[in-house]
Amino acid sequence: MIRKKLDFGRIIIGIVLIGFAFLCLIPFYYILMVSFSDPALVKEGEVILFPKGFSTKAYEMIIRDQKFFRGFGVSVFRTVVGTALAMIVQCMFAYAVSRKHLAGRKWFMKLVIFAVLFNGGIIPTYLTICYTGIFDTIWALILPMAVNPWNTIILISFFSALPEGLEESAVIDGASDVKIFFKIAMPLSKPAIATIGLFTAVSHWNALMDAVIYINDSKLKPLQSYLIDLVMRSSTQEMFGSMAEQEIPTLSIQTAAIFASTLPILVVYPFVQKFFVKGVMIGAIKG
Amino acid sequence: MNQKKRRLYRNRYLFLMMLPALVLLIVYRYIPMAGLVIAFKKFSFAKGIFGSDWVGLDNFIFLFTKHPQFLQLVWNTLAINLLKLMFYFPVPVILALLLNELKSARLKKWIQTTIYLPHFVSWVVFGSIIIQFLMPSTGIVNAIIKMFGGEPIFFLAEPKYFRGIVVITEIIKSAGWGTILYLAALTSINPELYEAASIDGASRWQKMRFVTLPGISGTIVVLLLLEIGRMMDVGFEQIYVLANTQVYLVGDVLSTYIYRIGVGQAQFSITTAIGLFQSVVGLILIASANFTCKKLFDKNLW
Numbered sequence: 407m408i409r410k411k412l413d414f415g416r417i418i419i420g421i422v423l424i425g426f427a428f429l430c431l432i433p434f435y436y437i438l439m440v441s442f443s444d445p446a447l448v449k450e451g452e453v454i455l456f457p458k459g460f461s462t463k464a465y466e467m468i469i470r471d472q473k474f475f476r477g478f479g480v481s482v483f484r485t486v487v488g489t490a491l492a493m494i495v496q497c498m499f500a501y502a503v504s505r506k507h508l509a510g511r512k513w514f515m516k517l518v519i520f521a522v523l524f525n526g527g528i529i530p531t532y533l534t535i536c537y538t539g540i541f542d543t544i545w546a547l548i549l550p551m552a553v554n555p556w557n558t559i560i561l562i563s564f565f566s567a568l569p570e571g572l573e574e575s576a577v578i579d580g581a582s583d584v585k586i587f588f589k590i591a592m593p594l595s596k597p598a599i600a601t602i603g604l605f606t607a608v609s610h611w612n613a614l615m616d617a618v619i620y621i622n623d624s625k626l627k628p629l630q631s632y633l634i635d636l637v638m639r640s641s642t643q644e645m646f647g648s649m650a651e652q653e654i655p656t657l658s659i660q661t662a663a664i665f666a667s668t669l670p671i672l673v674v675y676p677f678v679q680k681f682f683v684k685g686v687m688i689g690a691i692k693g
Numbered sequence: 694m695n696q697k698k699r700r701l702y703r704n705r706y707l708f709l710m711m712l713p714a715l716v717l718l719i720v721y722r723y724i725p726m727a728g729l730v731i732a733f734k735k736f737s738f739a740k741g742i743f744g745s746d747w748v749g750l751d752n753f754i755f756l757f758t759k760h761p762q763f764l765q766l767v768w769n770t771l772a773i774n775l776l777k778l779m780f781y782f783p784v785p786v787i788l789a790l791l792l793n794e795l796k797s798a799r800l801k802k803w804i805q806t807t808i809y810l811p812h813f814v815s816w817v818v819f820g821s822i823i824i825q826f827l828m829p830s831t832g833i834v835n836a837i838i839k840m841f842g843g844e845p846i847f848f849l850a851e852p853k854y855f856r857g858i859v860v861i862t863e864i865i866k867s868a869g870w871g872t873i874l875y876l877a878a879l880t881s882i883n884p885e886l887y888e889a890a891s892i893d894g895a896s897r898w899q900k901m902r903f904v905t906l907p908g909i910s911g912t913i914v915v916l917l918l919l920e921i922g923r924m925m926d927v928g929f930e931q932i933y934v935l936a937n938t939q940v941y942l943v944g945d946v947l948s949t950y951i952y953r954i955g956v957g958q959a960q961f962s963i964t965t966a967i968g969l970f971q972s973v974v975g976l977i978l979i980a981s982a983n984f985t986c987k988k989l990f991d992k993n994l995w
Binding site for chain 1: 720
């Protein structure tokens with residue numbers, strides 16, 4: 407009797423969790439299903455729950471769309487260069503601040519913490535970007551994101567936890583701070599650097615707000631801006647019925663573009679997963 | 694004095710390593726803070742941030758007495774955050790408690806992998822899919838409504854549904870990832886407590902209630918306080934993607950308004966005043982959250 411009751415509870419728990427997991431998967435299922443269905447049937451509104459008539463036409467059209475490619479290129483550039491720059495700059499800073507013999511160490515730490523708690527807000531940051539001459543250039547997407555105070559704090563706490571004996575023996579052997587950083591501290595901190603690096607890369611790839619505010623040049627619009635234009639155009643059309651019929655990107659094209667732009671995330675996801683499961687939990691606080 | 698100089702000299706490489714980040718931090722984080730002075734000025738591009746004329750508290754007086762939407766914007770921001778606090782906040786706690794009950798490690802890992810995934814997708818992508826789901830002509834939701842003989846509803850153009858949609862999409866996108874801190878806290882619960890509870894004949898629910906929940910209550914309180922500290926802040930991208938002119942009355946929040954009017958119509962001073970108000974209230978909230986945390990647990994939030 408008691409055993410049966412226990413199993414019942416477990417089944418409910420299982421159902422609730424699996425149900426939520428499916429809820430999370432439905433969006434991905436939906437874009438896959440629609441984008442690979444026959445565009446003609448999608449237009450008729452016949453593809454609602456299950457795929458109909460396999461076709462890669464939508465993807466062929468996306469691949470031929472120059473704007474998509476340009477957006478993809480901008481996103482790849484900002485992600486690769488932005489992440490590399492952010493990691494080098496933040497690691498060097500964090501390592502230096504984590505050294506106990508650094509003069510003014512406490513003050514530098516306070517400078518970073520205060521930047522987490524308080525910020526100038528949208529408009530003053532926008533004006534600063536205008537005055538420093540990077541408005542409407544690719545650097546507007548890279549430089550302001552290069553130092554993330556929160557990630558820097560995590561890196562500082564990580565470097566601080568490195569055993570001091572290693573550094574002391576290196577100093578006795580005549581190594582300089584720079585040498586210790588590259589030869590000892592960096593290799594020892596690979597998991598932390600990889601975790602923060604992956605989070606930084608994901609946020610670069612997904613960022614929309616900075617492109618919306620700092621970029622006007624259509625050649626410099628990243629993929630996320632391209633996507634929102636694509637989707638917004640069709641939803642305003644549905645709402646106001648004002649645009650010409652042939653201009654509307656069909657649902658098939660929209661879903662194909664969405665899937666193509668999410669693919670890089672899906673490819674790196676298993677690695678991200680591996681790293682945060684491995685235990686640099688502190689990086690999780692950020693999300 | 695000489696000793697101090699020697700110390701600085703010994704640190705020369707460290708200072709050199711700090712320099713690039715320090716410059717970026719000062720230029721893109723601290724100069725904007727100084728730029729907040731334009732909330733007290735009549736900003737003109739030609740005169741620059743520091744050369745523009747002072748107007749004292751005029752911008753703030755205008756905001757609180759004459760500005761047509763300001764109080765509505767503050768309320769929209771608070772309303773969305775309060776709804777999130779009520780309906781979103783408990784979800785990761787419940788999910789973590791349920792995950793903890795799963796015996797099968799494989800199922801647990803599969804569920805974790807799945808529910809973390811939406812967190813890594815951009816709001817543009819996730820929001821676009823939601824928009825398509827809710828379309829009156831082609832969306833799944835309306836297809837189901839039509840199947841049961843109902844009238845299709847254009848959810849995203851109806852003010853009464855908007856805040857609900859914001860909270861529900863937030864739950865699907867972020868609640869799974871939100872479990873990660875609770876799951877981390879769960880690993881630190883002493884397994885002997887469960888054994889002792891079993892020997893005393895505690896049921897699954899009793900163990901959950903009296904062993905697991907107290908084990909993560911510290912984390913719950915800390916995250917709750919942090920959430921309260923962010924009360925004036927709604928994620929810009931979520932609203933930017935989901936909202937449209939039809940629902941601005943309930944869905945327009947401080948950040949989207951600042952962007953639209955500030956960047957879009959170049960009304961820099963008044964929007965900076967709104968931003969400053971938002972930041973200062975945020976700072977006060979987080980400082981009081983920290984104070985509460987110190988009183989409760991004798992430690993800082995950060």
